[in-house]
Amino acid sequence: MSNTAARLIARRLYNAGCRHVFGIPGGEVLDLLDALEAERLRFTLCRHENAGGFMAEGAHHASGAPGVLLATIGPGLVNGLNAVVNALQDQVPLIVLSGAVDGAEAATYTHQIFDQNAVMRPITKASFTAADGAVDVIIDKAVAIALADPPGPVHVDLPLNVATKEQTVRPALYVPPAAKVAPASSAELTAAQVLIAKAGRPLMIAGVGAVHHKAGDTITAICRDHNIPLLTTYKGKGLMPEDDALCLGGFGLSPESDRIVQPLIEQADLIILAGYDPVEMRVGWRGLWEADKAIDVAHVPARHGMHSATVSFVGSVKAGLGRLFEGAALHPVWDNGAPDKIRSELQSFFANQGAWGPHQAFATARAVMPASTVVTTDSGAHRILLSQMWKTQAPKTFLQSSALCTMGIAVPMALGYKQAAPDTPVLAVVGDACFEMVAGELATLRDQNLPVIIMVMVDQSLSLIDLKQERTGLDNRGVLFGQTDYVKLAQAFGGYGCVVTSADALKQELVSAMGRQVFTVLACEIDKKTYWGAF
Ligand SMILES: Cc1ncc(C[n+]2csc(CCOP(=O)(O)OP(=O)(O)O)c2C)c(N)n1
16 A cells, blocks of 8 residues: 555545545645545545635535645645635634645745745644655644644645655554543632522523534523523524524624624623634624623633633533533523513514515525525625524534635535535525625536535625615725626526526525526525615
């Protein structure tokens, strides 16, 4: 068996559970590409490395294994930077493999060459150059670092001469994940349990750390046992089934949902933070509660300065919450019924309403698509309204960039998810500008035979930005654009497309799309003004 550096990297990634690699090859990564396929990792050729990075993220959400992006030297690597920063902010384990020339060569040769590690270092958790004799250690470390809390991107440069060098095969360097532990008996634990025992109006806010630690069942059980209402971030959606009367839904980017829910936060006398990272939140979430009424059960130490908590634990969010509530007997809580009133207010504010528009489109899609559907959404007005309206039953079924909030993620992330989980229905809901940023990836959907359904909300405007101009009295500048024929576009790339202007038509088209073997683009024509005041 060949034991070149390239083969070793591929084998160790396979052993870490990786089955898919996305990217675009160049002359400097051909040995690696060969090795990846030889070790049973399937390569998907995308049309832009940045989209490849989001595809890798989609595959990660489907499988739990780190996503893998392959980029060639120079332009290939830097084309993927937005996806790398997204992985850093949105806490996605992503291995970025790139080609490089040999160190000695770079002394006298400059074509396409710059310090790739220097570019990658500030936007990754680590950036390595694979060194002959230590390739196994480096790839094992890369995987361990990518998966450790908070998960994130790790870059590995593989110089051409190292890629083909035979390596001594050593047992896998076992880098055990740091033990995730519950708080030990301590003064802090006692103080937190006293706060819980005294609470009359407790509230829980859960986020991405609870998703990483699979704490959904624990959170649901605690909230139900003690009648504690739950708020989540957008990434935390589904930690508790969102149709539960105690679940108030996802929050983060909608001023209207903030306006409705913040009085409840003010009334609360105890706030339990469960893996909550405010990187997803608008600035209005800064300093919302006094430190002495908050207990923080976090997956990483807080460095954000957005809020503080009088007692704070870093470790297992799941075991930590379990320990805090061991034997807890709360008083009857929320005797004023405030959470129910807030839930009703949220429901009626974000209810389906009026004639055809985004509300009807989203309500129709939710009603028609099976409960097992995974939805990806992009950045813009469409995403904020959809995040408030779409109810999920489980975490990781509603995917988006909610920390970096980048455009152009939803279609490639849907593609990567479908590639890794072909039996799951996958729906991407995107704005027209977000869609056009990555329209070339329709070719990837065609080549890979992936029947992803794409709902494009067509309003010929960067509506979220348009709305900001409107609110601040500025003229529309740089936000309006012309009409694209999405039906022809879809057909040109080998898929099915149609224009949708009613809820009935959308219902029929979604049903047909689920039976189709190729991708579907549903161009939902709406009036941008339907977003005004909607979130
Ligand atoms: C890569 C990137 N560029 C610019 C932005 C700023 N931005 C956020 S939302 C948005 C508008 C997106 O327009 P569209 O896809 O049509 O969605 P809509 O707001 O109309 O729902 C822009 C330009 C961003 N978040 N990411």
